[in-house]
Amino acid sequence: MSELATQIRPRRRQGEPAHAADIALQPTEPLAAPSADVLLEARNITKSYRRNRLEVPVLRDCSFSARTGEITAIVGQSGSGKSTLLHLLGTLDIPDSGEIYFDGRRIDNLSRRQRDRFRNQKLGMIFQFYHLLPEITAYQNVLLPMMIQAGFWGYLKNRTAFRQRAQQLLQRVGLEHRLHHRPSELSGGEMQRAAIARALIASPQILLADEPTGNLDQQTGKRILDLLNDLNENDGLTIVMVTHDESIAAQCHSAVVLSNGTTRRP
Numbered sequence: 001m002s003e004l005a006t007q008i009r010p011r012r013r014q015g016e017p018a019h020a021a022d023i024a025l026q027p028t029e030p031l032a033a034p035s036a037d038v039l040l041e042a043r044n045i046t047k048s049y050r051r052n053r054l055e056v057p058v059l060r061d062c063s064f065s066a067r068t069g070e071i072t073a074i075v076g077q078s079g080s081g082k083s084t085l086l087h088l089l090g091t092l093d094i095p096d097s098g099e100i101y102f103d104g105r106r107i108d109n110l111s112r113r114q115r116d117r118f119r120n121q122k123l124g125m126i127f128q129f130y131h132l133l134p135e136i137t138a139y140q141n142v143l144l145p146m147m148i149q150a151g152f153w154g155y156l157k158n159r160t161a162f163r164q165r166a167q168q169l170l171q172r173v174g175l176e177h178r179l180h181h182r183p184s185e186l187s188g189g190e191m192q193r194a195a196i197a198r199a200l201i202a203s204p205q206i207l208l209a210d211e212p213t214g215n216l217d218q219q220t221g222k223r224i225l226d227l228l229n230d231l232n233e234n235d236g237l238t239i240v241m242v243t244h245d246e247s248i249a250a251q252c253h254s255a256v257v258l259s260n261g262t263t264r265r266p
């Protein structure tokens with residue numbers, strides 16, 4: 001087991017997390033009957049990419065579920081479709097067939113506008129390559145989702161609270177001394193921590209993390225896993241984490257392996 005893996009320890013499941021922003025998601029159809037405690041679920045997903053006339057099948061009859069208060073890992077070889085599945089779960093893309101549910105409500109068939117709103121309000125996402133905006137500081141990157149979500153007047157009205165929260169989050173991830181640095185002036189681990197703070201600013205119910213330690217040295221990756229672990233244990237944050245490291249996955253509450261376009265238990 002790698003040193004990194006020891007940072008996510010087996011733990012018991014937790015109760016319902018408390019969430020600051022619980023903005024009602026407009027139901028598009030009657031509640032499905034989700035399994036108890038399942039927060040995010042994909043049922044029989046199929047997804048192919050199309051390049052010119054060529055079809056690249058990636059997922060077929062792929063199902064997945066993440067339970068409230070748990071860290072769920074998705075593992076698989078490079079090219080197996082982990083990022084594809086995470087993007088579908090995060091409504092950044094839509095499946096060709098199958099269904100995705102969040103808290104019992106179907107989300108894969110929302111309009112683009114509804115999906116954007118849903119994503120802003122309910123999900124936090126972090127990416128392997130951070131995806132911070134290069135022109136603005138760490139602090140401004142963290143504030144950005146609130147500027148988008150609240151709109152001009154909403155942001156203006158609540159800016160003191162938003163700024164306080166952004167500073168608190170940057171402090172929580174240990175970046176209080178780097179608030180006004182641009183991404184190019186931050187290390188990889190610092191960029192990932194800024195990205196985590198940005199993902200948390202809107203108090204999401206679930207964090208989707210794509211290889212959050214994939215680009216970092218072992219020591220820095222360990223700190224990121226510590227942070228995710230702390231957010232799960234102390235804030236009850238539900239996390240779905242893509243990793244290529246099966247030993248990290250083995251330490252999560254549950255894990256699925258993605259291979260041949262479908263998921264199986266390890």
Ligand SMILES: Nc1ncnc2c1ncn2[C@@H]1O[C@H](COP(=O)(O)OP(=O)(O)OP(=O)(O)O)[C@@H](O)[C@H]1O
Binds near residue numbers: 050058077081083
């Ligand atoms: N936009 C696209 N157009 C065509 N093919 C794509 C596109 N995006 C991904 N693919 C293909 O889909 C497959 C799955 O890609 P995906 O990025 O989901 O894999 P992954 O498991 O996340 O890999 P890695 O571990 O390397 O990040 C790959 O074979 C990839 O080449």
Ligand SMILES: [Mg+2]
Binds near residue numbers: 083
């Ligand atoms: Mg990937």
